[in-house]
Amino acid sequence: MATYKAPVEDYLFVLHDVLRIQELDRLPGFSDLTPELTRPVLEGVARFCEDVWQPLNRIGDEEGCRLENGAVRTPTGFAEAYRLYCEAGWNKLSAPEEFGGAGLPGLIGIAAGEISVGSNAALSLYSGLTNAALATLHVTGSPWMIEHVMPKLVDGVWTGTMCLTEPHCGTDLRLMKTKAAEQPDGSFKITGTKIFISGGDHDLSDNIIHLVLAKLPNAEGKYTDDLSTVNFFLVSKSHIDPETGRLSHRNGVAVAGVEKKMGLKGNATCVLNFDEAVAYRLGGNQSGGKSSSAAGMSGMFLMMNRARLGTGIAALGVSEAAYQNSADYARERIAGKSEKGSTKPHAIVSYPDVRRMLIKQRSFNEGARALGTWVSLLIDTQRCSPDTEERKRCGELAQLLTPIIKAYFSDGAFNGTNAAVQIYGGHGYIRDNGVEQFVRDSRIYQIYEGANGVQAFDLVTRKLAGEGANGFASLLAEIRNVAAECDRDGLREYSEPLLAARDVLTRAVDWVGAKADHKSPYDVAAASYDIMNIFGAVVIGLMWARMAHVANSKLKLSEGDPEFLNRKLVLARYWMQRELPMTHGLFERATLGADGMMDLADVAL
């Protein structure tokens, strides 16, 4: 049976030693964020998830969700465990106090989120999506939604979904067929089929708030493939009286099926049929003015961005759980003698190739955790800094880094879960030990919220153009600063590889920008995945240099746990020596352009 221990000490190190959030007085709410506050919060959610959620992880995988008389039943224990989680307040750490939340900055909620996922990825997704819906509603909801829906979602007695994908289309919203028709009272009726709706129906909550993309007819009353006709709506599972917030009869949303999936089986992935379902357009301003299509869609993109960050963090959560189990197993599994010529059998952790897999997993996980937390802080700063310039700068950096977190984290996590299975050998392939579940569960994160190829394309096109150029300049400045800090303390073993990889990245970005040099219009797209991987290695390298610098300083001052801090230096060195230099090969390949890659006739592929 798999086990899980939440990485609380690691989070405290990132929050307080690396990011020093307790000193960010200028950000509302941050001056309270001392270790005396964050430690009990993180230890609390950790203990709850380890004790209550983790034991249900395997059960969720074995039982899955099933459709009975039109309603979805989640696995044994899920509903009760969800209720206890909400009652303890772990779902609402970062929700606004005015709606019943704890009002902590977003990065605390995201740290708790990783812990929830690490203990039970399928169960955590119900509240993860609710939080994404919450954030969107907060900025795009009409006053009655803010008044009546927000508190229910914060409390967790209602949950949320995102209804985007349709049977024939995912990424390309223009092809969408779900239709919205305006009613005389200003509401809408929505008709169409949505697929792959996570938490689309279940028995955890009294009501479900679906946030739905649908098309409005054009001036001639026709539905076209024009993106500007796509709008964003709220559809409640049961009718809500906008005056009182009271629930009444069921709305026109029916579950047509629950998908059988590779993994994440405890989360119900539904096909939903909307049949003249009553809907309300999102994008109204909160003083009750008429809603606009553009405002609603920007809310949808806000939700998607949150979900992309959340997907990366979730992948990390599963990767961490997989790592822990494989490290435990490697220490316990006896096989063969060690290389030193001893005749006594040793555990497989003494084999260099097993060590290679473990150190890679751990260096990736801890680097990713620091990066994810930093980006969460950037988003918090963008939201609430009193300094306009800082808000802008942090927003641009977060925009740039979001697709990297989504794609690079989910790829790295999938590789990490597979390394865990490999370390277990045949014992990893059988279901009893619970590690192959991590592979199946984590596989989805490479697909969710825009497949990783789409993230890479978004990164090298939109995220590097226009405002993106500012974000990249800020990233380079950050690297320069961190490298200079390392240099000042004589830590060139971290700064030099980082700066070398930074140069590779800069050349790659210059190549992307030099449009005239491209032989083919496909060049940049063909290079996008390799360039995303260069970005990922460099930004995790940046975090490792920061962490190494902090660990080194603390060691010199004899502060903190020396074993913990020395381990950071070892893991940082691993990333600098063995991952960053691989960017050279990626660069060479990326800048070949599309030549030779588009040559096969479509029919012959």
Added chain:
Amino acid sequence: MATYKAPVEDYLFVLHDVLRIQELDRLPGFSDLTPELTRPVLEGVARFCEDVWQPLNRIGDEEGCRLENGAVRTPTGFAEAYRLYCEAGWNKLSAPEEFGGAGLPGLIGIAAGEISVGSNAALSLYSGLTNAALATLHVTGSPWMIEHVMPKLVDGVWTGTMCLTEPHCGTDLRLMKTKAAEQPDGSFKITGTKIFISGGDHDLSDNIIHLVLAKLPNAEGKYTDDLSTVNFFLVSKSHIDPETGRLSHRNGVAVAGVEKKMGLKGNATCVLNFDEAVAYRLGGNQSGGKSSSAAGMSGMFLMMNRARLGTGIAALGVSEAAYQNSADYARERIAGKSEKGSTKPHAIVSYPDVRRMLIKQRSFNEGARALGTWVSLLIDTQRCSPDTEERKRCGELAQLLTPIIKAYFSDGAFNGTNAAVQIYGGHGYIRDNGVEQFVRDSRIYQIYEGANGVQAFDLVTRKLAGEGANGFASLLAEIRNVAAECDRDGLREYSEPLLAARDVLTRAVDWVGAKADHKSPYDVAAASYDIMNIFGAVVIGLMWARMAHVANSKLKLSEGDPEFLNRKLVLARYWMQRELPMTHGLFERATLGADGMMDLADVAL
């Protein structure tokens, strides 16, 4: 639903245009191997597998195997489909004629093997293991086994297994606990538990021949951790009368359980309890002399080597099936407009990043197919060439290449099946489309017959030392010849990248050999996986250079299908431009040695 089309044309190209087996008159049986013989054979097995086996692939995954009253039931249709396969003779293409086989060279059986796996990996494993047992028995069996057991295994009415792994040990045979006690009549009684026994019990055949590793007591009657006490035995599910070959009552072998696995669910993976089971030691010479421990163990290693080659080829089979489905899907799935500025929606095959995944999958598969077939030919030549020198040279090369085929093919195949899921997006993650099954099925090949890390270690230590040095020299000569052929025809775009990567490989091998330069005894082991990957890229590059040279020659002569041949050139160029150069980064990392990788305390990992 997934589909499958056997790669018959590709095999005919490799066999007759690249390897020109029809001209190898000096090898017994090869002069008959004209396309007029091989085409109907491969088309026959292809049609059978596509029509009869492939439709059961999904059913096998859904139903799995179950234990009922001490006996294993395979999924619906498996027993009948296996019977039809044997009746048609597809299981015995390469079995010796004297035992009822078709007597074709081994490489034909291996080609048919890939096709069987591609159609139904779980079902094909029952006969795949039988063939491995057959080969071992042929060289290590006593006369009565040759007379009575071999024909049954060839016919397929009996099947075979390999019983090596025990609950507490896999790779390290010294830790084994299963005991053998010699009986007055020269037979043995075996007691112990074996796990992960593929096809350990089932309802496909009348009897099962288990080939079992067990320990003999030393002179003091004690069982020790000494490797020299490990012996190899035949244990039959039902007793066989050595005089008549007739089956009687059940032997002391009981199925204690069927594992629930990540994939390959249609193949029964059993826990077998041996309780004083009657056993016969293998390793007797065929004139009936006393069997020897060493001869039996060398038979075990022969079986393992066959199984390692078979595992690599099996991984390729699943990878090919996954590729085909993702290419079909990419051509059909409409999403977005193409890059060219068109407003019409295009299929996703027009996206460069989708194209990147597809071309990588295909270039890997076809390169691997050529390499696997060449190594099969080397093994056939080693077995039956009249030229001692050639036998030796081919044997050494095959020895060197076997761990590469096992590890590099299974890694590449797993990546390929995952690329297929990625191309399907969310539709790949749900079970209905059958592509996620390829991921789950193929995952085991990285573990079977020695996990890939063990293969890499074996490669850089044993396979490069002693006789291995000859094998490596032969490989370099082969590369030189193929590059020279390309150069003569002006095909420097293939020869130059191949020679550049060859230089990287040579430097890596020199580094392995320069023991005095190593700072740590762990250096070579820590580098082994990267070096294995360099080897893999280079030897597949070698095959692509050979294929490109042949395709170019045929195109100049206006022979063959120009679309087929031009596609080979495109795929060859892909490998040369985008895979071979990645060896530089692997070399740099490998030659860092173990420095920094072994630094974490075991307890802190």
